[in-house]
Amino acid sequence: MFVGNVPLVQIRGLRTYFYTDDGVVRAVDGVDLAIHPGKVLGIIGETGSGKTVLALSIMRLVQPPGRVVEGNILYAQGNGKQIDLALLDPKGRAIREIRGKHISMIFQEPMVSLNPLYTIGEQIVENILVHQKVTPKEARDIAIHMLERVGIPEPEKRIDDYPHSLSGGMRQRAMIAMALVCQPRLLIADEPTTALDVTVQAQILELLKDLQRQMGMAIMIITHNLGVIAEIADFVGVMYLGKIMEYATVVELFENPLHPYTKDLFRSIPYCVRRKNKKRLEVIKGDIPDPYAKVEGCLYASRCSWASKKCLEDPPSIERDTGHMVRCWLYV
Ligand SMILES: Nc1ncnc2c1ncn2[C@@H]1O[C@H](COP(=O)(O)OP(=O)(O)O)[C@@H](O)[C@H]1O
Ligand SMILES: [Mg+2]
Known part of the structure; x- marks a missing residue:
């Protein structure tokens, strides 16, 4: 898989913990993942x-x-050099130069990234001026063009609107415009369609797909909708309690899901982007363990129908088929 092709982002053994008064939350607990240039990685869980x-x-x-x-x-970075983002000062200049220009992020709720006190034009223009050597007039023209590309009608008027005067779908488009205006090489989209009604969801997904093709960027899309994954992803990582339980190409994962958690997820989360799913979905039995508890062994064992004594030990992540990773004793 991708022999000789350097990933755009290679994540190794990543741990991100929250040190709260109530204890430690191991939110990301040893993640290995690759994001390939121009490809879409879906994360579900x-x-x-x-x-x-x-x-x-x-x-x-x-x-x-x-x-x-x-x-x-x-x-x-594109110049043959790799930079370890994990080592950068989160407030420093190096990461600020990468954010927005190389890697951009859009959120489920546009109001998280759009400031209600400024027009969308002011916010997009500012983003351009930070990263590109252009005049304010040129930046405004670039912003109008980008608003047009994301399908906002009458962009030369809408550019002077405040975020709250736009509909949810239009606001999400404005946020996509802001994220993409500097042509990032990676777009991270965190549940970008979840807050929207189904018709608008499908339109926004279509838009992301088109822009991804035109601009050749990579996308990491987070969703709990399998329909979204099926439509847009090339690779999928299934995440549970801070760990990647399974990773495969989208075709492989849908045709041959291995991990009991993935199989349970497939029965419990919606497939359909375009219609409201009428079929009753099952709920995965059992509760997600307390995030403050340190679970010994397999994290899914307490809810897994296949669990055995072996699962009291932490299973290794093994490559079952080429490029198909699974973290489960059933396959060791
Ligand atoms: N600021 C925080 N303080 C303490 N725990 C947090 C904080 N932010 C997130 N977490 C915890 O980290 C875990 C992962 O959260 P999150 O990444 O938001 O999950 P997801 O996006 O998959 O729904 C959860 O247990 C959550 O409660
Ligand atoms: Mg989330």
């Missing part, structure tokens, strides 16, 4: 799996009491 913290770790936006405590986030 239940709420609380550590998906958002993983994304924020790459951007170095994790706030205290959380911090990246171990591991590497090797980013291929």
Whole structure:
């Protein structure tokens, strides 16, 4: 798999912990992942799996009491050199230059990234001026063009709107415009369509797919919707309690899911992007263990129908088929 092809981002042994008064939350607990240039990596998993913290770790936006405590986030800068984002000062200049220009992030709720006090134009223009050597007038033209590309009608008027005067779908488009205006090599999209109604969800997904193809960027998309994964992802990582339980190409994962957690997820989360899914979905039995508890052995054992004595020990991550990784004793 990708022999001789350097990943855009190579994550190794990444741990991000929160040191709270109640104890330590191991939100990301030894993640290995590769994001390949121009490809889409989907991350799925239940709420609380550590998906958002993983994304924020790459951007170095994790706030205290959380911090990246171990591991590497090797980013291929494009000049043949790799830089370890895990070693950078999260407030320093080096990461600020990468954020927005090389790697951008969009969130489930656009109001997290859009400031209600400034027009969308002011915010996009500022982003351009930070990273590109252009005049304010040129930056405004670039912003209008980008708003047009993301399908905002009458962009030369809408550019002077405040975020709250746009509909949810239009706001999400504006946020995508802001994230993509400096042509990043990686877009991290954290549940970008979850807050939208189904028709708009499909439109935004289509837009992301088109822009991804036109701009050739890589995307890491976080979702709990399998339909979204099926439509857009090339590779998928299944995350549970801070660990990647399974990783494969999208075709391989859908045709041949191995981990009991992946199989249970497939029965419990929606497949469909375009229609409201009428079929009743099963709920995975049992609760997600307390994030403060240190679980010995397999993290899924307490909920797994296949669990045996062996699962009291932590299973290794093994390569079952080429490029298909699974962390489960059933396959050792
Ligand atoms: N600021 C914080 N303080 C303490 N725990 C946190 C903080 N942010 C996230 N966590 C914990 O980290 C774990 C992973 O959270 P998150 O990445 O948001 O999950 P997901 O995005 O998969 O739903 C959860 O147990 C969550 O409670
Ligand atoms: Mg999240």
